[in-house]
Amino acid sequence: MRELDIFDTTLRDGEQSAGINLNTAEKIEIARQLERFGATIIEAGFPAASTGDFEAVQRIAGTVKNSIVTGLARSVKSDIDRAWEALKGAEQPHIHIFLATSPIHMEHKLLKTPEQVVEIAVDSVKYARQFFPLVQWSAEDASRSDPEFLAYIIQKVIQAGATTINLPDTVGYATPSEYGAMFRYMKENVQGIEKVKLSAHCHDDLGMATANTLAAIENGADQIEGTINGIGERAGNVALEEIVVALHIRKQLYGINTSVNLQEIKRTSQLVSQLTGSFIQSNKAIVGKNAFAHESGIHQDGMLKNPLTYEIITPALIGDASTELVLGKHSGRHAFKDRAIKMGFELSDEKLNKAFAEFKKLADSKKEIVQDDLFILLTDQQINDNHTPVYELASVQVQYSTQNIPTATVSAYQPTGELITEAAIGAGSVEAIFNTLERIVKGKVHILDYRVSSVGKGRDALGEAVINLSYNGESVTGRDVAQDVLEASAKAYLNAVNRQLVKVGQKVEVVAG
Numbered sequence: 001m002r003e004l005d006i007f008d009t010t011l012r013d014g015e016q017s018a019g020i021n022l023n024t025a026e027k028i029e030i031a032r033q034l035e036r037f038g039a040t041i042i043e044a045g046f047p048a049a050s051t052g053d054f055e056a057v058q059r060i061a062g063t064v065k066n067s068i069v070t071g072l073a074r075s076v077k078s079d080i081d082r083a084w085e086a087l088k089g090a091e092q093p094h095i096h097i098f099l100a101t102s103p104i105h106m107e108h109k110l111l112k113t114p115e116q117v118v119e120i121a122v123d124s125v126k127y128a129r130q131f132f133p134l135v136q137w138s139a140e141d142a143s144r145s146d147p148e149f150l151a152y153i154i155q156k157v158i159q160a161g162a163t164t165i166n167l168p169d170t171v172g173y174a175t176p177s178e179y180g181a182m183f184r185y186m187k188e189n190v191q192g193i194e195k196v197k198l199s200a201h202c203h204d205d206l207g208m209a210t211a212n213t214l215a216a217i218e219n220g221a222d223q224i225e226g227t228i229n230g231i232g233e234r235a236g237n238v239a240l241e242e243i244v245v246a247l248h249i250r251k252q253l254y255g256i257n258t259s260v261n262l263q264e265i266k267r268t269s270q271l272v273s274q275l276t277g278s279f280i281q282s283n284k285a286i287v288g289k290n291a292f293a294h295e296s297g298i299h300q301d302g303m304l305k306n307p308l309t310y311e312i313i314t315p316a317l318i319g320d321a322s323t324e325l326v327l328g329k330h331s332g333r334h335a336f337k338d339r340a341i342k343m344g345f346e347l348s349d350e351k352l353n354k355a356f357a358e359f360k361k362l363a364d365s366k367k368e369i370v371q372d373d374l375f376i377l378l379t380d381q382q383i384n385d386n387h388t389p390v391y392e393l394a395s396v397q398v399q400y401s402t403q404n405i406p407t408a409t410v411s412a413y414q415p416t417g418e419l420i421t422e423a424a425i426g427a428g429s430v431e432a433i434f435n436t437l438e439r440i441v442k443g444k445v446h447i448l449d450y451r452v453s454s455v456g457k458g459r460d461a462l463g464e465a466v467i468n469l470s471y472n473g474e475s476v477t478g479r480d481v482a483q484d485v486l487e488a489s490a491k492a493y494l495n496a497v498n499r500q501l502v503k504v505g506q507k508v509e510v511v512a513g
């Protein structure tokens with residue numbers, strides 16, 4: 001059986017998705033889950049990009065023990081120095097350096113000749129090797145590069161000390177046969193290629209990321225890179241869950257093993273979706289809401305006679321218990337704690353007590369508490385930063401009728417602890433609430449995106465609101481749930497503003513420390 005390394009870039013390329021903005025606590029939570037998922041390598045960020053990214057990479061490198069942690073760097077000394085600062089405490093320091101090799105990128109973006117690009121690549125890898133035992137070098141836009149030039153620069157970079165070579169399909173342009181052929185060509189034409197790991201990195205612009213990644217595997221890739229739920233720049237990266245399940249289901253065809261624990265797929269997917277605020281389309285392979293739903297009569301008949309007629313994967317394979325929990329308003333702390341532990345949460349007693357109080361409040365207004373409700377509630381406590389003072393919703397009241405202008409009255413605690421009440425009108429109830437909140441948070445707010453949906457099933461399902469707004473010029477996403485969508489919307493709005501405040505608080509801490 002061949003071993004394949006799984007390089008997860010949810011926290012770097014995934015976070016490059018428009019509208020996704022994770023804070024350090026959320027990144028650490030995702031990184032810990034990726035470790036449970038079994039990623040060989042976790043790309044935790046781009047340390048030179050911002051203080052927030054630097055801090056997240058440094059803290060993840062100090063937290064995660066069973067996966068290698070890496071950070072991205074341009075081929076410049078200052079980026080490599082910053083990456084070393086962030087990663088020197090890691091168990092196995094690993095850096096990911098990239099430089100574009102396609103004619104269009106070299107000429108129009110880097111403004112360099114191919115000769116200069118070779119020199120920069122070699123110098124940066126040599127420089128990085130002085131610090132890092134593991135250096136991955138990526139030829140950005142490899143699939144649109146001249147194969148001979150690509151083979152030449154890869155050979156030079158291997159001689160300079162690179163330990164992994166990545167061949168990205170940066171703009172999702174390649175077809176499976178072309179992408180596979182590139183791997184074969186490099187294997188046949190680059191001296192020393194057998195000494196390094198060869199990696200695939202596919203984007204989904206033409207919907208071919210999964211097919212391309214499998215083509216790379218068929219042609220000798222030792223590592224594949226992707227994200228959970230396929231989030232990422234533009235149309236996203238390849239969805240790791242699709243690759244690992246395909247390799248598992250088609251084991252006889254591929255003969256490949258990975259370190260991934262398939263049972264952790266559902267939880268990882270749910271966590272990434274919740275913390276990034278990015279919905280998973282219902283027909284998404286493996287993790288979509290309908291991925292295991294059989295609707296039509298002929299299919300249901302077949303399933304009843306023998307599930308293998310229509311089911312190649314079961315929810316149980318990916319750890320989707322989907323069971324309705326028998327936790328309700330009469331449940332006690334022990335049963336609640338036991339369930340939280342079984343769901344993989346590690347909460348302090350203080351956080352567990354807070355989560356329990358929230359659970360009791362919810363159980364009073366909702367017949368049944370399902371797994372999804374509990375997951376959201378416990379995750380919120382787990383990543384809750386209670387050091388930076390933030391806004392907290394006290395009450396919201398809306399007057400709406402088809403004849404009159406909607407009016408909202410909102411009371412909220414300020415970061416100072418003071419309770420204030422404001423009122424405003426709007427074209428609809430939601431706008432009236434948002435206009436009122438804008439007065440409360442005392443900053444310029446622009447709503448960029450806003451969505452509501454239900455969590456779980458039934459009339460009394462929780463309402464979830466996700467809002468992307470810019471607060472004082474910085475774009476940030478907030479989300480929250482409540483029994484009522486208007487309350488969820490108000491809470492999601494404050495959640496976004498609070499996340500921005502927490503981020504600012506973290507920056508101050510890093511600069512001061």
Ligand SMILES: CC(=O)SCCNC(=O)CCNC(=O)[C@H](O)C(C)(C)COP(=O)(O)OP(=O)(O)OC[C@H]1O[C@@H](n2cnc3c(N)ncnc32)[C@H](O)[C@@H]1OP(=O)(O)O
Pocket residue numbers: 013016046048049050073074075076098099100109110111140170233
């Ligand atoms: C394919 C990918 O996903 S690549 C990763 C993309 N991710 C990101 O860009 C997110 C983080 N980026 C950032 O925070 C910023 O872009 C920074 C901090 C890295 C740089 O910011 P700035 O200094 O303001 O430069 P800006 O982003 O405007 O331009 C990029 C510069 O880097 C150069 N550059 C681009 N790639 C590379 C590279 N691999 N190696 C060296 N230089 C590079 C560009 O040519 C440009 O140089 P110029 O300023 O001489 O024209």
Ligand SMILES: CC(C)C(=O)C(=O)O
Pocket residue numbers: 013072098138139140141166168169170171201203
């Ligand atoms: C930085 C590189 C590997 C990248 O993300 C890409 O080329 O898509």
Ligand SMILES: [Mg+2]
Pocket residue numbers: 013168170201203233237
């Ligand atoms: Mg990419």
